[in-house]
Amino acid sequence: xxxxxxxxxxxxxxxxxxxxxxKKDKVSGVDAAILQPVVEKLSRAYVQAGEKVTVYGRxxxxxxxxxxxxxxxxVAEIVGITSDSIEVRVPSKVSTGQVLVTVSLGxxxxxxxxxxxxxxxxxxxxxxxxxxxxxxxxxxxxxENFSRDNAENRIVLNGEPLAITGGNGSDTILVRxxxxxxxxxxxxxxxSGPVQEMDSAFRVRQAxxxxxxxxxxxxxxxxFSLMDTLVRGYPQLAGSNYDIYAPIYNTALGYINEAxxxxxxxxxxxxxxxxxGIYLNKFIENIKGKPYAYHGPLAAAILPDVxxxxxxxxxxxxxxxxxxxxxxxxxxxxxxxxxxxxxxxxGGEKYVNFLGIWGETNPPVKILREHTVGNARIIETDGxxxxxxF
Amino acid sequence: MKRxxxxxxxxxxxxxxxxxxxxxxxxxxxxxxYLMIYNGGANYFGASSMVxxxxxxxxxxxxxxxxxxxxxxxxxxxxxxxxxxxYRIAFTDTAQAPENAKKVTxxxxxxxxxxxxxxxxxxxxxxxxxxxxxxxVDKDPVNxxxxxxxxxxxxxxxxxxxxTMSVGxxxxxxxxxxxxxxxxxxxxxxxxxxxxxxxxxxxxxxxxRKSFVLEAGKCYxxxxxxxxxxxxxxxxxxxxxxxxxxx
Numbered sequence: 001x002x003x004x005x006x007x008x009x010x011x012x013x014x015x016x017x018x019x020x021x022x023k024k025d026k027v028s029g030v031d032a033a034i035l036q037p038v039v040e041k042l043s044r045a046y047v048q049a050g051e052k053v054t055v056y057g058r059x060x061x062x063x064x065x066x067x068x069x070x071x072x073x074x075v076a077e078i079v080g081i082t083s084d085s086i087e088v089r090v091p092s093k094v095s096t097g098q099v100l101v102t103v104s105l106g107x108x109x110x111x112x113x114x115x116x117x118x119x120x121x122x123x124x125x126x127x128x129x130x131x132x133x134x135x136x137x138x139x140x141x142x143x144e145n146f147s148r149d150n151a152e153n154r155i156v157l158n159g160e161p162l163a164i165t166g167g168n169g170s171d172t173i174l175v176r177x178x179x180x181x182x183x184x185x186x187x188x189x190x191x192s193g194p195v196q197e198m199d200s201a202f203r204v205r206q207a208x209x210x211x212x213x214x215x216x217x218x219x220x221x222x223x224f225s226l227m228d229t230l231v232r233g234y235p236q237l238a239g240s241n242y243d244i245y246a247p248i249y250n251t252a253l254g255y256i257n258e259a260x261x262x263x264x265x266x267x268x269x270x271x272x273x274x275x276x277g278i279y280l281n282k283f284i285e286n287i288k289g290k291p292y293a294y295h296g297p298l299a300a301a302i303l304p305d306v307x308x309x310x311x312x313x314x315x316x317x318x319x320x321x322x323x324x325x326x327x328x329x330x331x332x333x334x335x336x337x338x339x340x341x342x343x344x345x346x347g348g349e350k351y352v353n354f355l356g357i358w359g360e361t362n363p364p365v366k367i368l369r370e371h372t373v374g375n376a377r378i379i380e381t382d383g384x385x386x387x388x389x390f
Numbered sequence: 391m392k393r394x395x396x397x398x399x400x401x402x403x404x405x406x407x408x409x410x411x412x413x414x415x416x417x418x419x420x421x422x423x424y425l426m427i428y429n430g431g432a433n434y435f436g437a438s439s440m441v442x443x444x445x446x447x448x449x450x451x452x453x454x455x456x457x458x459x460x461x462x463x464x465x466x467x468x469x470x471x472x473x474x475x476x477y478r479i480a481f482t483d484t485a486q487a488p489e490n491a492k493k494v495t496x497x498x499x500x501x502x503x504x505x506x507x508x509x510x511x512x513x514x515x516x517x518x519x520x521x522x523x524x525x526x527v528d529k530d531p532v533n534x535x536x537x538x539x540x541x542x543x544x545x546x547x548x549x550x551x552x553x554t555m556s557v558g559x560x561x562x563x564x565x566x567x568x569x570x571x572x573x574x575x576x577x578x579x580x581x582x583x584x585x586x587x588x589x590x591x592x593x594x595x596x597x598x599r600k601s602f603v604l605e606a607g608k609c610y611x612x613x614x615x616x617x618x619x620x621x622x623x624x625x626x627x628x629x630x631x632x633x634x635x636x637x
Contacts, residue, residue: 066445073495073519093516100498102478107444109478111498 035059037067037101039114046118048193049092052079055099055114060086066104071117072097094119121145123153123190125198130271132203132222135181138165139202141173147190157202158184177204183222208371212259217373223269223380226283230294231256237284238291248327249295255302255322255376262375264308264319266301266341266352269368272383296387299323300339300354307377310370315345318355325357325390339388352381356388423501424469426525428456428634429481430541431513432616432627438485439511442493443477450485451511454615454632461613461632464602467508467525474503481511481520494518506636508611512566514543515621523568525636527609533573534604538563538584538612542629545618546586548597553581563614576606584614584631598631609637 036059043054061067061081069076069088072095076088086101099114123146128139146153150164153173160178167173181204187197203222211217218228234249235242255261273283287294300323308319318340325333340355344364351364365383372378427441429451438452454461458468480496482488495518501507506525512518527535538550540563550560552574559572574580584598598614613632620627 068496070496073497075493075496093518095517104445104478107446109444111476111478 033062034065034103034105034108034110035062036110037062037103037112039099039101039112042099042115042117044117046120046191047090048120048189048191049090049094049122050194051090051192052087053090053117055086055088055101056084057101057112057114058084059103060084060101062103068102068104070100070102071119090119092122120191120193122193123147123188123196125155125186125188125196128186128202131274132205132270133177134205134207135177135179138174138176141167141175143167143171143173145190146170146173146188153188153190155186155188157181157186157204159187182206212374213257214255214265214373214376214378215253215257217371217378218256218267221371223271224267226270226273226278226280227267229280229283230287230298233284234287234291234294234298237287238295239288241291245291245295247330248299248323251322251327252295252298252302255304256298259374262305262307263322264303264306264377264379266303266367266379266381266385268365268381268384272365272381293387296323296328296389297385299327300341300385300387303341307372307375308379309377310350310367310379313343313350315343315350317343319343321354323387328390333390337390339390352379352385354385354388357390358388361386361388421474421503422471423474423503424506425472425501426456426467426469426506426508426634427451427479427511428461428508428613429453429511430613430615431481431511431518432620433513433516434511435624435626439494440482440485440488440491442480442482442496443472445478445480447488448479451481454630456508456634461634463600463631464610464633464635467634467636469506472501474501476500479509479520481518495520508634508636510539510541510613512541512543514565519566521566523611525609525611527571527637529607529609529637530573531607533606534576535571535573535609536560536582536604536612537569537571537610538614539568540565541613541615542617545597545614545629546589548584548586548614550612551581551583551585552577553583571609574604577604580604582612582631584612598629600631600633602633608635610635 038059039055039057041056047053055069061083067081069078069086074091074094076091078086078088080087096119098116100111102109102111124144126142128141133139148170153164155162155175162175165174165176183201183204185197186202187195189195205221205223209217209220215231218224218231238245255263300321302322303319304322320338321341323339324335325337326335337357341352342355344351350367353364354361365381365385368380368382370377370379429439432453434453438450440450441448449457456468458465477499478496479499480493482491483494484491497520499522507522508525509520509522511520523539538560540548543565547562547564549562550557557572557574560569563569579601582600583596586595586597588595611634615632616627616629618629
């Protein structure tokens with residue numbers, strides 16, 4: 001009987017083991033370990049790419065399990081996490097949509113949808129006009145994705161806010177530069193979004209520069225970057241024929257790079273070229289293609305021995321330029337054959353063109369402003385005058 | 391008595407052991423879905439994306455690839471069996487350097503029993519997304535069945551004509567939209583034309599014309615993909631029509 005009792009106990013133990021083994025796989029320790037993440041609210045109703053937003057809820061962080069957050073399917077970088085909140089950075093190129101939090105371990109996961117969040121597009125300044133300006137000038141910004149309410153837009157130059165004077169926010173914003181503005185990087189944001197910036201500087205002109213020669217002025221005044229390229233780059237751009245052109249070019253340089261000379265030089269500002277689609281690369285190609293067409297105008301732009309002001313010149317005036325037949329065909333040319341610069345006035349504006357023995361250049365170009373450099377004066381024109389050859 | 395107890399215990403042990411054979415001997419239909427994945431992101435021309443299912447590598451897809459290779463004018467479906475259930479399906483930015491790959495989009499999809507699905511990667515200038523179609527349809531022994539999905543971000547709303555005849559049901563299909571299947575007459579050389587109306591003139595314009603054999607009893611998904619005007623000027627991203635023979 002004692003044996004039977006012991007036997008029964010052993011059998012019972014074996015049976016318990018067998019039946020316990022029959023509980024199959026349904027209960028998964030891993031599944032049970034992932035708690036359902038619940039998203040309850042967001043810290044923001046709308047955001048822009050690059051901004052941070054906090055997701056509030058429960059079971060958002062679960063020990064060693066992986067938590068991922070998407071906004072409308074786009075994975076957002078997690079910058080801070082606790083069990084009941086996750087701070088994420090809104091990814092770029094994401095559009096309005098639902099926030100989803102997923103907690104996973106290997107290929108097992110549980111997800112919880114949150115509210116939809118409005119993603120406002122990132123504001124962008126595509127370009128501006130003019131490409132340089134003085135302090136106090138108005139500049140047109142061509143934009144996209146700015147708020148139509150200009151109170152929501154912020155544009156700064158060197159950290160100083162620019163006054164928004166007009167535009168519609170959808171494609172154009174007008175700003176006025178501060179009086180004391182200097183060249184710097186434009187930065188902007190709309191709403192409370194992250195600050196964006198241009199990859200190149202906005203160039204601000206100054207009324208005067210501490211330089212001694214016209215050549216130095218051309219280097220520092222952003223309105224004359226193309227003329228600076230011509231003056232400094234011509235020998236290389238002219239290529240193998242440079243020796244032929246060098247006498248005329250060097251004669252002009254004898255004024256441009258000399259501090260003691262008295263003269264007046266008429267030079268076109270970059271803007272006139274830009275309006276015709278001639279930017280730096282195109283300008284360089286033009287010089288390389290026709291180097292013979294660029295040394296003469298440089299000499300013709302110079303009126304030797306006079307430091308003229310705009311107020312000094314009047315319609316009907318004629319001035320001898322540095323460009324003469326003798327300079328071109330030295331020493332054979334007739335020294336009395338000199339290209340003249342003539343002045344005309346239309347509607348209160350002053351214009352200049354060249355008058356030569358074979359005709360004159362047309363149309364005359366408008367005079368814009370003047371700059372004094374020592375004994376020299378730069379008269380800034382709204383275009384290239386061309387040349388009349390000998 | 392002792393022998394009697396041993397017999398009872400022996401029976402119980404046998405019963406216990408045999409009861410553990412679970413379902414192996416009980417025939418039962420397994421729940422299964424059928425999944426095909428197509429990369430419609432023109433940015434992946436010359437590159438490929440990894441498909442992650444529940445964060446596990448599932449396969450790679452280059453642009454216009456459904457797993458059976460480049461779809462081209464047409465190709466056959468490539469469905470894989472997959473357990474039913476809720477899945478997170480993601481596409482990565484690269485397949486070339488898996489260790490550095492990042493998800494460009496991820497969404498949840500609930501795959502149901504005995505259903506065929508296609509999941510598409512979409513791309514609008516780097517705004518990635520994904521969507522799915524339910525592919526099952528009753529075959530028509532007399533006609534072919536076609537449908538259109540628009541994955542072209544800048545094509546606008548389009549419709550379909552075969553030669554000069556409009557295809558009923560395939561009309562006004564915008565980006566991210568898919569039509570239902572429409573029955574069409576079998577043809578060995580149909581002129582399948584994707585059309586749109588010019589916004590300014592209202593005139594009908596042809597966007598793409600393709601021809602592939604339409605067989606009775608078969609079902610096709612036409613995929614309008616690429617850009618009318620690729621931002622980078624790459625002609626390989628230009629709008630085109632690919633067709634998958636689903637069944």
